[in-house]
Amino acid sequence: MSEPAPAIVVRDLVKRFGAFAAVDHVSLSVARGEVFGFLGPNGCGKSTTIRMICGLLGPTSGSIEVAGLDVRTHAEQIRARVGYVAQFFNLYRDLTVYENLTFYGGVYGVPRAELRSRVEHWCERLDLSRYGRVLSGELSTGVQRSLALAAAVLHEPAVLLLDEPTSGVDPIARRAFFDVIGELADGGTSILVTTHVMDEADRCGRLALMDRGKLVAEGTPSEIRAMGGTDIWQVSADPPSRALTLAEQHPGVDAPALFGTRLQFRVSDGTTAVAVAQWLRDQGVTCDEPRPVRATIEHAFLQLLRRDDGDNE
Amino acid sequence: MRLRYLLVKELLQMRRNPAMLRMAVFMPIMQTLLLSFAANMDVTNVPLTIWDADRSPQSRALVQMVGSSNAFVLKGYRMSPEELEHDLDSARASLCLVIPAGFARDVERGEATLQVLVDGTESTTTTVAAAYIAQMAGDFGAQVQRKLVARRGLHLNLGQITPVPRVLYNPDARTLWFMAPAIMALVLTTLMQNITALSIARERELGTLEQLVMTPVRPAEILLGKLVPVGVIGLFDAGLVSVIVVHALHVPFRGSVALLALATIIFLFAVLGLGLLVSTVSHNQQQAQLTNFFLSYPSMLLSGFIFPVWNLPAPLQPVSRLVPMTHFLEITRGVFLRGSDASALAGHLAWMAGLATAFFVVGALRFHKRLD
Structure with a gap:
């Protein structure tokens, strides 16, 4: 057939x-x-x-x-x-x-x-x-x-x-x-x-x-x-909102987003997740070692649309 | 086959909407009965006050003559022009009669005058009432002269000409007879045009039309499903009004039932076509209702419902022909009162059919186009 x-x-x-x-x-x-x-x-x-x-x-x-x-x-x-x-x-x-x-x-x-x-x-x-x-x-x-x-x-x-x-x-x-x-x-x-x-x-x-x-x-x-890329990193941060504000200012950090107390971000050339975490600690944010997370459709979606407001359900 | 489901759906929805059904049954009954009480332009019981400045046997005889006519109700005697004016201002009287001092002497000389004050705000009845008084005064004067002459053993011939009118079709010139056949046109227009426009606008407003057009149903089937039930209600209401008008109000029905039924069906097509047209220019039920409201006054004023078409200014007379009600009124009055046959009314039937076709075609085209 x-x-x-x-x-x-x-x-x-x-x-x-x-x-x-x-x-x-x-x-x-x-x-x-x-x-x-x-x-x-x-x-x-x-x-x-x-x-x-x-x-x-x-x-x-x-x-x-x-x-x-x-x-x-x-x-x-x-x-x-x-x-x-x-x-x-x-x-x-x-x-x-x-x-x-x-x-x-x-x-x-x-x-x-x-x-x-x-x-x-x-x-x-x-x-x-x-x-x-x-x-x-x-x-x-x-x-x-x-x-x-x-x-x-x-x-x-x-x-x-x-x-x-x-x-x-x-x-x-x-x-x-x-x-x-x-x-x-x-x-x-x-x-x-x-x-x-x-x-x-x-x-x-x-x-x-x-x-x-x-x-x-x-x-x-x-x-x-x-397509959303795989290099998404996650740290638990406290206080989370300050961590997000700081991450947004760090060169080489892409599309940072908060999920509860967890901060997720991508890194582009010139920096590493470990360096970002260290910088956050230097700025007085409590934060653990960064772990890679599996990209979801939502990550890909936001990445592909170049949106970072994350207002989806 | 699909149409059957559309019709069943409409019937179920009507059953769930008792307010609409009540309106369809009680509004015709109420309008017909109310009109039979209210639509009365016959001149009776006009409130009258009198200032008798003469106070003579002659003036009292005149007052008695006027007061005993059922055209007037004597509301009282006044002593000054100010009081009369106050009566008119306060609407206590619509007419005031002034009998000047010296009336008895003057009437015997044959040169008496009376003053009649008329409330012009109700000009339709009061001017007729004033003409009644003028006629009575003339009769009274002639009576006085005749008596005077007779007293001298002579006979007076005043050479009066008496026209003898013969009123055809409505011998007592009753307003009810004139208005009752028109009620059918009023009920069908106000009710059916609204039900049609609202039931289509409602489906659009609630989004059910969007779901319906995703099915293989054709626009023509949607329209038939909507219009057939309304048409059936319209025919029922027309029958209901006719029965009330003939059997409860005792207005004669002299023509053919079949002719009236045919005219009613054509008129319903025109009304439903207009309702359809209104629904296509409305986004929701409220707009549809207001548009119908906006259209109802011109059609009542232009159609001869209240005022004769021949009283319209010349440029508006052709416009009145574009109002389906104009033709339907001619037909209902013709069939009820004159017993007119189809040949006498063919012109109006043709106009109505033409208008119905035009409204329907334009409405259906616009409906079809707006589904996209």
């Missing part, structure tokens, strides 16, 4: 709003059964890309194929094969969980004979059964997210687009959510998920990092981590 065609192929995609390029020559492809993480700060063009993949927004130039179909000519067929979970809860708050699911299953064309059993199956799987007759506006954010996911998968889409599906959800529910995502991918569904949450990024098969409309990096989580 030949290699199956990728589920999503985006080639040289551009979207301009006036002079502003929201999406600037982006190319990516998502394989069948792959969980593809789409990272990037707010307003970087992720949502615009997703809207173009659904055919809701026409690209300025470039091409998009979903499940082998061109979005420009087959938008309606593509929407029937795509499931979408929006950033905010967009189902009907004045309908119950069952009513919402029946409605979305219905408009996606799930055969009536199967609709009921699929609704029951997904309610069971996503722990929604006990909320079946509750108005969805009265549910907690986490349950609403599960409901939105259920509504998006009832028609067994080939492609699932998730736009920050777990914002406002507690870590346990987030983990459960991603377990389901993993199962769907194992079943052959291709998943494109945008996120800010780094432990979610770690669970993706492949990642792309987008900034100001451009794709700045792409690869597996370990490849992305490697």
Whole structure:
């Protein structure tokens, strides 16, 4: 058997709003059964890309194929094969969980004979059964997210687009959510998920990092981590805030950041971590021996975007 | 098939929104009944005060004549012009009658004058009431002269001309008969246009429209899902108002029910089209409501709902044709009161159909475009 065609192929995609390029020559492809993480700060063009993949927004130039179909000519067929979970809860708050699911299953064309059993199956799987007759506006954010996911998968889409599906959800529910995502991918569904949450990024098969409309990096989580460099050092420092201020002033120290009482930093040519620690001690900061730490996606993310404000979750 | 799910969804949402359903049922009933009590421009019970400076048998006879007419209610006698002015200022009286000293002598000479002070702020009824008094005074003078002449054994012919008007369709010229058929137009416009615009603006505001357009549903199906239930409520309300107008208010219905139903359906298309158009220029429910509010006054003022279209200044008369209500009012009044048939109303039906098509096409195009 030949290699199956990728589920999503985006080639040289551009979207301009006036002079502003929201999406600037982006190319990516998502394989069948792959969980593809789409990272990037707010307003970087992720949502615009997703809207173009659904055919809701026409690209300025470039091409998009979903499940082998061109979005420009087959938008309606593509929407029937795509499931979408929006950033905010967009189902009907004045309908119950069952009513919402029946409605979305219905408009996606799930055969009536199967609709009921699929609704029951997904309610069971996503722990929604006990909320079946509750108005969805009265549910907690986490349950609403599960409901939105259920509504998006009832028609067994080939492609699932998730736009920050777990914002406002507690870590346990987030983990459960991603377990389901993993199962769907194992079943052959291709998943494109945008996120800010780094432990979610770690669970993706492949990642792309987008900034100001451009794709700045792409690869597996370990490849992305490697792009962040490996020479991250950590010391326990007291007082930590003074240590940070001092580290920022030291030549050759890159992207210092505090994690509780631990100060992490990189060093560039001309200095060493040991020298930095010694200097901190000279300035009256209590500090232990520097230890190298494994770079996380978050480190890579900050490094690649050249940001050091670290305001992510 | 997909439409079925959209319709079921709308019905479920309506059931969850009892305030809307109550409004759809009680507002037509309330408006129709209220109008039947309030919309009364017939001249009755106009408050009147009198300053009789003559105090003669003649002046008392005149006062009795005026006071016994059901057009007036005699609120009291005054002794000075200041008191009369105060009556008008305080709205205690809308009309004041001054019988000058020497009235009895003058009336026998045939050259009496009376003064009538009229509150012009309510000009519609008070000017008619003043004309009543003028007519009564004339009759009174003629009566006095006739008696004087008869006393001398003669017969006087004053050569009066008496026109005999025959009022067709509404023989008692009742305001209610004129206004009641119009209530249907009012209810359908205010209620249906608002429900349509709000239900679309609501989906946009809450983001549910964004989720809906990610499904394979076509924009036309979304629109049908929205408009069919509102149209059904509109037809129900039209029937409700008709039944109240005919059976409770006893306004005659002389035309064909089928013709009225046809006209109502076309009018509903125009109203829903306008509602759709309003929803496409509104970002949220509040804007949609205010836009509808803004549109409702011109359509009431230009359509002949209260003031006849022929009283509009010439440049505004063509504008009134662009208001669907203008045509629907002609049709409802025609069908209810005149018993007009389709051929007499064809022009208005055609105008209304044209406007409905225009609103719908523009509204649907804008709706489609704004989904992107």
